[in-house]
Amino acid sequence: MSKTYFELKYRGPYKGVHVELPEDLITPDYTPFMNNFILKNGEIRSRPRQGLYLPGPPDNNPILFITSFMDANNVYHTCIVTATGLWQLNRTWQRTPITSTKTWSLVGAYPIQPGPNNPAAIQVFVNKLFWTNGGTNLWQWDGITSVGAPNIWQKNTAYKQGAQVIDSHGNVQVAGNSGISGSTTPTWSTSLAGTTVDNGTTPITWTEGGKPAPSNGFQAVGMVDATNGVTAGAFFLIELNAQLLMLNTVESSGGNFPQRVRWTPSGLPTIWDPNVNIGAGFNDELDVPDSILGAMTVGTTAFILRQNGITEVTSTGQGINPFNFNHLWASDRGIGNIYPFGYASYGPLGIFISSDDIYNVSLGGFNRIGGMARDAIYTDLYQAVSNPVGSIIPYYQLNYVYNHYKLVIPQDAGTKIWNYSIEESSWQSEFKSNTSFVGHSRYCFTG
């Protein structure tokens, strides 16, 4: 029998996993299956090593987040949170032998019961780290104070807008503007929301914020009703229009409000009580049938993600009603976010997982991105034994730019990882055995 010569060539750019057609019908640039390879720059390369670890904190509790932030002194802090409290990476952690206790130092322990062991929502705002994880408090650390409670007011001292001090009556006073305190103690207003002018070199207007929330190394700042001592935390935390927003709140009076959004006045992330500053407020999304399962800021717009819908939040520029909530759809069933920690955003781009596909959202609208790998991803999601967690990672290191959405799915034998290359629109899979990814991946400073 005569034969015909043939050549079957495979060359980049490779487009990742394709399971939407039988494996003998897909084009040569796709793969029906891959594991622990990375497709980048037209090469099929073994993925970067994930074999080095920093020791965990001495308490060995699950780590709810890791992030770095810069404080008001331009000093960086790399922090983690566990059920014990807030830890930061020591500057001298590299000194051998590397141990937990040499690596991490406890900034402070929770003075009261924190939230559950979920990935915590975090936000860095005006050089301070804010976090909350489904408990009844929003926590803050500025990287500077180590004793936790707001400092006693001091004369001839520079304070930044939003700074908190304790006045001579034991109440919290919040600086409405940056300035320098006077040489004599002002006559503090003793009424809630009352203002006091501090006539220093640069006068400061202080606002009385009631009794301080609990603190220990760091402090709780989610006092939503200073008169009655009601505090609030939340499952989600974002920043929009220089205001901090808590969503799906958990409050010390009333419990969980899965449809509630609370916000602070502009530039004052420690004031949440509308009676203290009318710029603070809240809104219950009662006109939609589902609850809030995420939120992200995309450019100048925020998107509140519900199970079956999305609400667009834009700034009105007004002090009392600062936001316009526009439900893009409010149907019983529709495109929404079904995994509370599976979404991620990066600048003008957000990605979330709905019940029918994975979507990206930008100011240009929504797009399906599950593509040819969707069914394989959803099969893995079905086998999740814990919360899938999403992160958008622009680079591994500055010499290795790889802008991708990383979806980690804890399974019985380890963690299945799906990477979506944002530049090449391809899905690639990895597996890390005997290891559960419990939080978002972040580029953090280590030295």
Next chain:
Amino acid sequence: MQIVNPNGPNPFPPPPIKPGAPPTKPLGSSPGLLTSTGGLYGVNGALLTPVFNSITGKSNILIMDANNFDCEEDGEYDFPQEIPPREQPQEGRDVTCHLVILKYRELGYARFAVNLTTYKRLTDSFVTVQYLVNIPPIPLKTRMRKQSFPDKEIHTLYIPIQVVGERPQASITRSGKSGPMSITSLTICGNADQTPQM
């Protein structure tokens, strides 16, 4: 699980001491500004992920090491099944593959397998022929080659392989920690029957 090796090279060397280091006392220009509690220079960094190891029962921070492509886990990349010739696929014909041309970037010592799988109609089963690849394929003998290895350049490897059957499918497999590898292209050469076998 590997903790950062205390005796090995430090992946995060201490940052250089330079002007502008964080203050250790109140700033002169801001007499009231408090000093920071601890903190870092913000010079070195890494992609970090909180993880929990189910074997040791310990929480750790995983470091993604983008300077090392020697993945610690087993890996596999499957190419599609083929019905040659691509321009006009003809079902139900046996093909004979006799050569795989592999182009790869030399990143270091590595060992992996190139596999070719075909469907055997007579036994209703799939048969896989495996060829083990060592990088470098030729031992480093010359001084120049020893010095230049790995040269990060694209090399070509001609793999003689003899496989007969329907719908050939190539795949790459490797074991964990078997060296960094990077494939730029793969070509299967063979002959297909010109007439159907029905």
